[in-house]
Amino acid sequence: MGTKKSFYDAKDLEHQKKYFETLPEKQRRHFLAFEYLKFGRGSQRYLAQAYGAARQIIVDGVKEITAPGFQPDYKQQRRPGGGRKKKSNQS
Secondary structure (H helix, E strand, O other): OOOOOOOOOHHHHHHHHHHHHOOOHHHHHHHHHHHHHHHOOOOHHHHHHHHOOOHHHHHHHHHHHOOOOOOOOOOOOOOOOOOOOOOOOOO
16 A cells, blocks of 8 residues: 655644634634645545544535635624524423
8 A cells, every 4th residue: 555645744733733623613614625725636535634524524615615705704603593592481
């Protein structure tokens, strides 16, 4: 089998991981997507393993950032009305 290709050196990867862990979900997707587009073909599996993310997250991120009219908005993480509904006091 071939050798694993490394896109980062060990020290850079350590710093990148620390930064990645501080990001909310949407920014993580976009971060991985930008890294994938920067490194190109063959980096998807490496990035997924290095950051402990599913490859589908990278695919979704690439779809989002390459969509026409992409405007990053990190103020709101979920769509309006999304997320868990609050308990009502009328039971």
